[in-house]
Amino acid sequence: xxxxxxxxxxxxxxxxxxxxxxxxxxxxxxxxxxxxxxxxxxxxxxxxxxxxxxxxxxxxxxxxxxxxxxxxxxxxxxxxxxxxxxxxxxxxxxxxxxxxxxxxxxxxxxxxxxxxxxxxxxxxxxxxxxxxxxxxxxxxxxxxxxxxxxxxxxxxxxxxxxxxxxxxxxxxxxxxxxxxxxxxxxxxxxxxxxxxxxxxx
Amino acid sequence: xxxxxxxxxxxxxxxxxxxxxxxxxxxxxxxxxxxxxxxxxxxxxxxxxxxxxxxxxxxxxxxxxxxxxxxxxxxxxxxxxxxxxxxxxxxxxxxxxxxxxxxxxxxxxxxxxxxxxxxxxxxxxxxxxxxxxxxxxxxxxxxxxxxxxxxxxxxxxxxxxxxxxxxxxxxxxxxxxxxxxxxxxxxxxxxxxxxxxxxxx
Numbered sequence: 001x002x003x004x005x006x007x008x009x010x011x012x013x014x015x016x017x018x019x020x021x022x023x024x025x026x027x028x029x030x031x032x033x034x035x036x037x038x039x040x041x042x043x044x045x046x047x048x049x050x051x052x053x054x055x056x057x058x059x060x061x062x063x064x065x066x067x068x069x070x071x072x073x074x075x076x077x078x079x080x081x082x083x084x085x086x087x088x089x090x091x092x093x094x095x096x097x098x099x100x101x102x103x104x105x106x107x108x109x110x111x112x113x114x115x116x117x118x119x120x121x122x123x124x125x126x127x128x129x130x131x132x133x134x135x136x137x138x139x140x141x142x143x144x145x146x147x148x149x150x151x152x153x154x155x156x157x158x159x160x161x162x163x164x165x166x167x168x169x170x171x172x173x174x175x176x177x178x179x180x181x182x183x184x185x186x187x188x189x190x191x192x193x194x195x196x197x198x199x200x201x
Numbered sequence: 202x203x204x205x206x207x208x209x210x211x212x213x214x215x216x217x218x219x220x221x222x223x224x225x226x227x228x229x230x231x232x233x234x235x236x237x238x239x240x241x242x243x244x245x246x247x248x249x250x251x252x253x254x255x256x257x258x259x260x261x262x263x264x265x266x267x268x269x270x271x272x273x274x275x276x277x278x279x280x281x282x283x284x285x286x287x288x289x290x291x292x293x294x295x296x297x298x299x300x301x302x303x304x305x306x307x308x309x310x311x312x313x314x315x316x317x318x319x320x321x322x323x324x325x326x327x328x329x330x331x332x333x334x335x336x337x338x339x340x341x342x343x344x345x346x347x348x349x350x351x352x353x354x355x356x357x358x359x360x361x362x363x364x365x366x367x368x369x370x371x372x373x374x375x376x377x378x379x380x381x382x383x384x385x386x387x388x389x390x391x392x393x394x395x396x397x398x399x400x401x402x
Contacts, residue, residue: 018304019301019302019303019304019305019307020222020301020302020303021221021222021299021302021303021306022222022303022304093301094301095301096298097297097298097299097300097301097302098222098298098299098301098302099298099302100220100221100294100295100296100298100299100302100366101220101221101222101298101299101300101301101302101303102220102221102222102223102302103219103220103223104220105222106220110367110368113367113368114368118368119364119367119368119369120363120364120367120368121364121367121368121369121370121371124360124364124371125371144385144388145381145384145385147371147372147381148357148381148382148384148385149385151357151360151361151371151378151381151382152353152354152356152357152382152385152386153353154360155353155356155357155358155359155360155361156349156352156353156356156357157356158356158359158360158363159325159352159355159356159359159360160352160356162321162359163320163321163322163325165301166311166314166320166321166322167311167314167315167319167320167321167322168320168322169322170322170325170326170348170352171348177352180346180348180349180352181349181352181353183346183349184345184346184349184350184353184389185353185386185389187345187388187389188385188386188388188389
């Protein structure tokens with residue numbers, strides 16, 4: 001493992017223990033077994049290091065992307081997406097929320113996302129694209145707003161993960177939450193039955 | 202204005218400018234025109250003061266509660282709720298996210314919420330109760346899961362507010378976001394037309 005990775009591992013560990021508000025480069029250097037000077041050979045500033053930790057040591061979107069490629073039916077795929085999203089958002093929330101406590105780290109993080117065209121909205125775009133493909137295949141109602149539907153499902157999972165950290169999330173467990181969000185959303189999204197004639201009186 | 206309020210105003214201002222990670226009680230005392238000793242007469246610790254700022258200087262749920270009491274029709278009321286939720290979550294996000302950067306403040310905040318039975322889940326409970334009343338009045342489909350529906354709508358608004366801070370929120374503006382979330386959700390929630398007989402072949 002290179003020095004850069006040693007520093008990132010140490011920084012991720014100190015961040016998780018102390019919170020971003022209390023992390024010092026001195027502590028990180030100590031945890032990595034290096035001097036602060038050695039640390040600054042790899043990262044220009046504390047904000048720069050924190051941003052690298054977020055990019056390289058936080059849960060990625062790959063489990064969610066995998067759920068979308070799963071090839072199952074609509075209910076199964078969306079439930080797998082919701083489960084993956086809950087896990088991802090729960091694991092990532094403390095780290096991503098923490099950036100709001102430090103304007104320099106937040107600005108550096110946003111600038112990097114902007115340059116790379118990356119960001120948390122990518123998950124919503126991927127789910128909307130999946131739903132659009134299902135719509136073209138006739139498995140999602142023709143008039144359904146797939147972008148809003150993606151916002152409803154991933155938003156519900158995002159807030160559920162946040163509520164679980166803070167107070168009460170209101171569901172028995174993750175399975176129940178994921179299943180009930182998908183079921184409630186799907187009643188909108190699945191094609192309506194063909195209209196039938198009025199029975200002759 | 203009492204000394205306590207002077208301190209809370211100063212703390213809220215310094216928090217917004219510097220970020221929770223960089224706030225010191227020395228800066229807050231200076232902004233309030235007091236000594237640090239005077240500050241500690243009113244608050245036991247920095248975490249204690251930060252928690253009081255969050256409780257007493259952050260946007261409250263009253264605009265959302267007011268939208269629920271508005272007495273309009275289902276579409277109008279839910280759209281007003283979504284607009285109020287977007288404003289509330291957008292204004293509150295930086296402050297509430299910041300607590301995750303400091304384990305001591307997070308623990309104190311959670312303990313206070315627990316003791317008071319308060320927390321962000323209260324908005325979801327209020328919306329679910331509203332939808333349950335509409336269900337009893339026959340304006341929401343009998344089988345609809347009102348708790349999941351509340352999670353979908355408020356979750357969408359919560360994530361939309363977060364995405365707007367971070368990267369791209371994916372909608373033209375708040376009006377469009379609120380209206381499309383409600384419309385997409387309502388197609389589930391409104392009562393289905395009564396079943397009709399199969400036409401005789």
